[in-house]
Amino acid sequence: MTDNIHFVQADLSDSKQFEDFWSLLNEYASDIMGGGAALPIERKEQLRMQLPEVRNSYILIAYINDQPAGLANCFTSFSTFNAAPLLNIHDFVVKESFRNKGIALAMLNQIEKYAREKKYCKLTLEVLEGNKRARHLYNTFGFSSYELDPMLGKAIFLDKKLK
Template structure:
């Protein structure tokens, strides 16, 4: 689902090289009968509260023809295995409110809203977009 649109021309041309330049990026691919079926692009972060690394699932997708076959569940299990090998304290991700199938899967395998203090409620994900600064990045 994501943003609902295709990658920009700039992203299509440079994404793989830019990911390779970043330490702490882990790309996990799922295949069904030697056909690409899904991917998880994860990025290492750090929890100051736990004083341990964490793994954020930044991008997660399963191609439509492979949905409902356990590919997402298997891919998430592989992400968890990677996080454990890195001694991560947790795995984080963001999901759109309206993506009910994904939310149900995430909750079924143990993901829940981030909450430090029940009286203050769950965390909200915010962003501030910055103007494009790289040549050709639009």
């Protein structure tokens, strides 16, 4: 299946690419692993207006035979310990009808290629503890839980809602 795959670094000012982005993002949000509810329709226009202004974004869309199959929304951050930029994979989804065909692995390889070309020091992501399929994929790809010292345990991801 991945023989027919091609990747696009999304240009969200392109109406087709934006619609493909929105469709995939909304499918992710609707999935139990993305919250289990579609995004509010007003979010679409907010993203159309605001996301192109986010200069540290890398949005990858995977297409199979010109059909949108996968999406990765990535954002550059900075590692002070490494004094180098890093790339965080913030949203990652393969459309349900395209799963189990190697697309997620191909997307991760494409993201890593991009990060290496940009001389980023590492890739980061968050994954739900109960998302065993995704965790297996990420572990197989080389991701691991972050820890400085086994005696102190693994880092955990926290958030605080501001609105």
